[in-house]
Amino acid sequence: MSAVTDPLVWEHVQPAAARRLLTGAVDAFAERGFQATTTRDIASRAGMSPAALYVHYPSKERLLFEISLYGHKAALDVLRSADTGPTPADRLRSLVAAFTAWHAEHHTIARVVQYELAALSPEHLAEVATIRRAISTQIEQVLTDGVAHGSFAVADLPGTTLAVLSLSIDVARWYTPHRGNPAALGKLYADLAHRMVQA
Amino acid sequence: MSAVTDPLVWEHVQPAAARRLLTGAVDAFAERGFQATTTRDIASRAGMSPAALYVHYPSKERLLFEISLYGHKAALDVLRSADTGPTPADRLRSLVAAFTAWHAEHHTIARVVQYELAALSPEHLAEVATIRRAISTQIEQVLTDGVAHGSFAVADLPGTTLAVLSLSIDVARWYTPHRGNPAALGKLYADLAHRMVQA
């Protein structure tokens, strides 16, 4: 079962018809991009006529926003839950493993989250940008703590924060299920990120 | 002067009208994506009517292909020229510094190269895929050499190759000129990549 079409992921979307449209939109946006996806395509993936979409969503952009907002919240939740461990090194490894595995496991949602920001309205973009800053802060804080603790050596804090995030985010670009499993990839990337900052 | 609109970069495209269309297309594709860009937009950036585009290019996709093919060749050339140094560590640092700086300096071309592959025709995609494999091989070889030399410790060779490439490629997603200069970013990333694989 694909992570994207896993109904548990979108259980909070009601009624079922709205959920079918939303999961169809995730698959289509991830596969072809927002601009190349037609409302007819989304509706037909949900087994409905083009007009039925507008009963549940006022526009194609609103559908994108619902996906992007939920995806950003889910990614931030994953990071906040993973920020545990006795040392900064343990916390960083846990953060990177979880964030990377999420991008692999949910690579279709992640692709929409990371690569379709430009298609959002200015208001909707501002809303997800707030969450993006919180995600970045979560990584930056553990690096700061590691430097204070003496276990990390970081010459450029904002630059290294961005590099650690980059490593996980880029997974959404290339990942397909046949290219390794999310947990193993998370472990590898946790190791690589730790080595990047180790004193 | 923006790297993209630097006429020296596209000097080989003749006549000048074709070059103006091509640089307009690079800017538009990088800014809005291939699907969201209209032929009218490209033509107006070149100061021409929509119809004039078709005197120089048979389709919008062909314009994308010319940009993507040239961009891939330029990226591979940068890597091949940078693969120098007495030790694998020196070579890796030089490769990552050059590849990263290229993605920053030419971030608009790089964005088209890395994020618009899905809009290419199957035949054109196959052609650039050949170059992409050569790019990947260039990094993988130096990692292999470093392991044989005893200076690198790499648990997962294909996974680490991809991670090193990811770090540079993702620069195209977020880079703007106000976020640091390409050479400094290249140095930082060379250091981070080296630490990722150091024995």
Next chain:
DNA sequence: GTCTATAGAACGATAGAC
């Protein structure tokens, strides 16, 4: 080689029946 004009198709979104 550039223009104006437009063909022909597809798009997002709406109207109104059931």
Next chain:
DNA sequence: GTCTATCGTTCTATAGAC
């Protein structure tokens, strides 16, 4: 809440004058 039908717009690409 779903359908069929379609509105009004916009798109890629072409025709033909200059």
